Amino acid sequence: MTGNVLVVGAGGVSSVAVHKMAMNPEIFGTITLASRTKAKCDEIAESVRARTGVDIATRQLDAMDVAATAAMIRDCGAQVVVNLALPYQDLKLMDACLEAGVHYLDTANYEPEDEAKFEYHWQWAYQDKFRKAGLTAILGSGFDPGVTSVYATWLRKHKLSGIRQLDVLDCNGGDNGLPFATNFNPEINIREVTAPARHWEGGAWVETPAMTHKVPFDFPGVGEKNMYLMYHEELESLSTHFPEIERARFWMTFGDAYINHVTVLQNVGMTGIEPVMHDGQAIIPLQFLKTVLPNPGDLGAKTVGKTCIGDIATGPAKDGSGEKTYYIYNICDHEECYAEVGSQAVAYTTGVPAMIGTAMILKGVWTKPGVWNMEQLDPDAFMDMLNTQGLPWEVHELDAPVGF
Numbered sequence: 470m471t472g473n474v475l476v477v478g479a480g481g482v483s484s485v486a487v488h489k490m491a492m493n494p495e496i497f498g499t500i501t502l503a504s505r506t507k508a509k510c511d512e513i514a515e516s517v518r519a520r521t522g523v524d525i526a527t528r529q530l531d532a533m534d535v536a537a538t539a540a541m542i543r544d545c546g547a548q549v550v551v552n553l554a555l556p557y558q559d560l561k562l563m564d565a566c567l568e569a570g571v572h573y574l575d576t577a578n579y580e581p582e583d584e585a586k587f588e589y590h591w592q593w594a595y596q597d598k599f600r601k602a603g604l605t606a607i608l609g610s611g612f613d614p615g616v617t618s619v620y621a622t623w624l625r626k627h628k629l630s631g632i633r634q635l636d637v638l639d640c641n642g643g644d645n646g647l648p649f650a651t652n653f654n655p656e657i658n659i660r661e662v663t664a665p666a667r668h669w670e671g672g673a674w675v676e677t678p679a680m681t682h683k684v685p686f687d688f689p690g691v692g693e694k695n696m697y698l699m700y701h702e703e704l705e706s707l708s709t710h711f712p713e714i715e716r717a718r719f720w721m722t723f724g725d726a727y728i729n730h731v732t733v734l735q736n737v738g739m740t741g742i743e744p745v746m747h748d749g750q751a752i753i754p755l756q757f758l759k760t761v762l763p764n765p766g767d768l769g770a771k772t773v774g775k776t777c778i779g780d781i782a783t784g785p786a787k788d789g790s791g792e793k794t795y796y797i798y799n800i801c802d803h804e805e806c807y808a809e810v811g812s813q814a815v816a817y818t819t820g821v822p823a824m825i826g827t828a829m830i831l832k833g834v835w836t837k838p839g840v841w842n843m844e845q846l847d848p849d850a851f852m853d854m855l856n857t858q859g860l861p862w863e864v865h866e867l868d869a870p871v872g873f
């Protein structure tokens with residue numbers, strides 16, 4: 470039995486998710502792609518048709534309009550709305566799902582446009598509404614958050630009786646040959662990296678200035694890269710749902726050129742999210758910066774190298790053999806992703822888990838009324854599908870907990 474979906478947003482992540490949905494016709498029935506700019510949906514539909522022979526429907530939609538979205542959901546007969554627009558649209562799309570009586574899935578937590586807090590409380594407040602409606606909302610079905618949260622759950626189910634220490638390590642060893650470009654939406658990416666770093670330690674948040682804690686790490690398939698301590702939204706949900714965690718940290722690699730560019734842009738005020746007056750018109754510096762930066766969706770043809778994203782987790786072994794440390798990760802090749810779906814690996818590693826999470830709902834594996842982060846759901850079927858859908862994972866025991 471197949472199910473119908475409405476995918477909202479037509480950027481890099483959406484393009485991958487929709488291609489992969491079309492490649493799984495035994496799960497996905499009618500696929501409707503709607504976004505603010507319909508031409509972008511049409512471009513994706515054209516590529517999907519050329520690569521898979523599957524026709525998808527395209528529509529124009531402003532997802533901030535709840536009534537219009539609910540009407541579109543009914544009209545296209547969707548059972549799930551897959552939100553691959555921006556975090557600002559999350560609550561409106563959750564409202565539209567409740568109005569139309571369908572399930573919801575996204576890849577990034579809600580944020581108001583004028584704040585960069587990366588907190589879940591706005592979406593967790595929908596728990597009762599979704600439970601009472603008998604509908605499922607899945608939050609953060611990308612790679613991080615998403616796969617890295619499912620990795621943690623899998624380790625906790627099969628290897629460790631609890632996680633004492635968790636490090637999420639996100640490495641992009643790719644090179645696009647450009648002086649400066651972000652691999653996904655520049656506005657969201659720069660909001661993340663310029664926010665103060667925060668990690669969970671001994672039951673409290675520890676804050677440090679952005680991009681000040683740097684550690685070299687030898688990534689499988691990539692080699693040694695500098696990674697920086699950052700705050701990332703899954704730290705909040707993982708430390709909430711796995712209360713035994715003593716320390717949880719998130720690390721991301723950046724090259725020196727990237728750090729220098731961000732530092733200069735920040736120093737001159739170009740990363741600001743408060744409106745400023747320019748020639749009599751209010752503009753938001755970071756949104757203007759997005760306009761002049763390369764479109765991440767166009768980087769695929771230029772990018773070579775690999776990503777390696779995973780978790781290192783330490784805790785008591787399930788079999789009672791003492792404390793153990795495991796490293797679980799995926800290595801993804803930019804050029805192979807481009808050959809398969811016409812996108813680079815950062816969009817691929819987010820779009821594929823969005824497709825798999827949606828498949829979990831359509832197959833009834835993850836249909837549980839309420840609002841759920843990925844680590845709250847059974848990991849096994851999702852982990853199996855990662856292996857068959859282009860994101861195979863490896864798990865290795867390390868000799869000792871990480872020393873950094």
Ligand code: NDP
Binds near residue numbers: 555
């Ligand atoms: P893009 O900016 O490339 O695409 C966003 C799309 O959303 C655009 O097509 C845009 O339309 C559309 N959109 C924006 N506002 C609206 C609106 N009001 N109504 C309808 N459509 C709208 O983003 P990405 O593809 O790079 O990222 C998509 C999402 O994935 C983001 O939320 C990002 O944070 C998340 N992400 C998650 C990751 C994870 O691992 N969990 C990793 C990377 C990204 P238009 O073209 O007209 O601007």
